Amino acid sequence: MSQVLPPSVTKLIDAFSRLPGVGSKTASRLTYYLLRAPEDVSLALSEALVELKTKTQYCEICHNITEDSPCPVCRDVRRDQTTIVVVEDPLDVVAVERTGSYRGVYHVLHGAISPVDGIGPDHLKLKELVERIEAKPVAEVIIATNPNMEGEATAMYVKQMVEPLGVKITRLARGLPSGGDLEYVDTVTLMRAFEGRGDMK
Amino acid sequence: MSSRGRVAKTRAIILRRSDLGEADRLVTLFTEDYGKIRAVAKGVRKPTAKAAGHVELYTLAEVVLSKGRDLYIITQVELLEPFLALQGDLHRIGYASLFAELVDRFAVDEMQIPEAFDLLVNGLNWLSEPGVDLRLVSRYYEMHILNAMGYAPTFFTCAIGGERLQPEDQFYSVIEGGVVCRDHAAGHVNMTALPLPVFKVLRHMMRSEWETIKVLTVGPLIHHDLQRILHNTIIFLLEKRLQSVDFLRRVTELEERNIDPGHPF
Ligand SMILES: [Zn+2]
Ligand SMILES: [Zn+2]
Numbered sequence: 001m002s003q004v005l006p007p008s009v010t011k012l013i014d015a016f017s018r019l020p021g022v023g024s025k026t027a028s029r030l031t032y033y034l035l036r037a038p039e040d041v042s043l044a045l046s047e048a049l050v051e052l053k054t055k056t057q058y059c060e061i062c063h064n065i066t067e068d069s070p071c072p073v074c075r076d077v078r079r080d081q082t083t084i085v086v087v088e089d090p091l092d093v094v095a096v097e098r099t100g101s102y103r104g105v106y107h108v109l110h111g112a113i114s115p116v117d118g119i120g121p122d123h124l125k126l127k128e129l130v131e132r133i134e135a136k137p138v139a140e141v142i143i144a145t146n147p148n149m150e151g152e153a154t155a156m157y158v159k160q161m162v163e164p165l166g167v168k169i170t171r172l173a174r175g176l177p178s179g180g181d182l183e184y185v186d187t188v189t190l191m192r193a194f195e196g197r198g199d200m201k
Numbered sequence: 202m203s204s205r206g207r208v209a210k211t212r213a214i215i216l217r218r219s220d221l222g223e224a225d226r227l228v229t230l231f232t233e234d235y236g237k238i239r240a241v242a243k244g245v246r247k248p249t250a251k252a253a254g255h256v257e258l259y260t261l262a263e264v265v266l267s268k269g270r271d272l273y274i275i276t277q278v279e280l281l282e283p284f285l286a287l288q289g290d291l292h293r294i295g296y297a298s299l300f301a302e303l304v305d306r307f308a309v310d311e312m313q314i315p316e317a318f319d320l321l322v323n324g325l326n327w328l329s330e331p332g333v334d335l336r337l338v339s340r341y342y343e344m345h346i347l348n349a350m351g352y353a354p355t356f357f358t359c360a361i362g363g364e365r366l367q368p369e370d371q372f373y374s375v376i377e378g379g380v381v382c383r384d385h386a387a388g389h390v391n392m393t394a395l396p397l398p399v400f401k402v403l404r405h406m407m408r409s410e411w412e413t414i415k416v417l418t419v420g421p422l423i424h425h426d427l428q429r430i431l432h433n434t435i436i437f438l439l440e441k442r443l444q445s446v447d448f449l450r451r452v453t454e455l456e457e458r459n460i461d462p463g464h465p466f
Binding site for chain 2 (some may be wrong): 150152
């Protein structure tokens with residue numbers, strides 16, 4: 001960045017550049033937008049940024065991000081507290097909630113096993129899942145990790161850890177994306193879809 | 202491939218991936234023609250992306266690459282071999298991960314190493330065979346990847362004296378880079394005893410094709426020594442622990458705990 005820019009401008013550009021997927025060009029564009037925008041835009045942003053860290057914590061039960069622990073989902077008596085969907089990240093909870101059809105609770109692992117990156121079972125909230133099931137009876141654990149190598153490895157690991165506790169374990173089917181043409185579906189997805197085929201209802 | 206914008210097609214194994222931005226992935230590839238490279242696969246995290254299932258770890262694909270400003274860009278992917286047998290088994294995933302980790306750590310960027318590429322493809326195939334001794338595949342792969350990368354330990358001549366080694370009990374030294382005879386081992390520290398049965402398997406593995414080795418029945422004690430010798434050699438050369446080996450150990454521990462439920466978590 002050139003010397004002619006005031007430090008307060010370059011500081012924000014640098015801060016934006018550290019975000020995933022934001023290059024120096026995008027960082028500069030965001031900064032200049034905020035410079036020109038009305039003051040309340042940047043004030044709202046700065047307030048949101050401060051609250052993000054000061055007001056949030058991990059739910060003591062499901063480890064999702066929440067302002068109050070236990071989180072609203074874990075406190076909700078209308079939800080089935082004996083069915084747990086296991087996901088990799090908080091955003092996966094958002095995705096499942098968007099379906100509007102799931103009435104159970106969650107467990108957020110905060111990642112997936114990736115031996116080559118040094119992310120092993122100890123880096124995930126796996127022990128916490130076992131302790132949770134041991135503490136309170138659970139009818140079903142639905143594994144909803146990502147349909148890729150790391151997600152598969154994580155799913156198998158969860159299964160091996162939970163199996164001795166005598167809980168029913170299911171895994172989300174790896175199906176075909178809707179709206180697509182069969183001829184364009186890749187081989188792995190198609191083979192998985194065959195493996196996971198079900199009776200027609 | 203040096204100049205920007207040029208397009209090339211090559212076979213590749215996906216070694217590592219990480220998310221990049223909203224929908225892209227940063228991929229480390231071991232290619233047949235250009236060695237180890239890093240490339241961007243655009244849009245592949247969306248399940249509807251045509252290439253999504255093709256940029257999966259430890260699969261063999263034919264990729265079309267173009268050279269961007271800093272990185273290569275994957276413009277086309279055709280899956281050649283998904284190695285599906287690896288995916289349903291934590292041990293096999295761990296070993297595939299170890300194979301990739303070794304290439305990733307030893308290979309220099311953009312240096313073509315055809316023997317290492319063939320070995321990685323073969324290794325993933327061998328791992329997929331039902332009923333195969335996974336530890337034996339791994340030891341064979343480790344030994345030959347060291348060889349392909351130019352770090353083969355000496356198994357036929359003494360690493361200190363250079364004279365031909367006799368079929369008898371010997372010593373092994375990671376620092377000297379191979380087997381050391383009794384006379385030359387005397388007075389040296391960091392020498393590991395190398396009993397004749399282990400020495401024989403090492404020599405046999407070094408000069409034989411996998412088809413000959415895979416029918417061997419190797420007992421647990423010899424397996425233990427083989428692993429110790431090869432892993433100590435690799436750790437010495439890389440100056441780093443092998444993450445995949447730590448993972449494999451955890452998988453084995455978990456299984457043993459499940460067989461013996463009295464064991465506490
Ligand atoms: Zn919660
Ligand atoms: Zn000697």
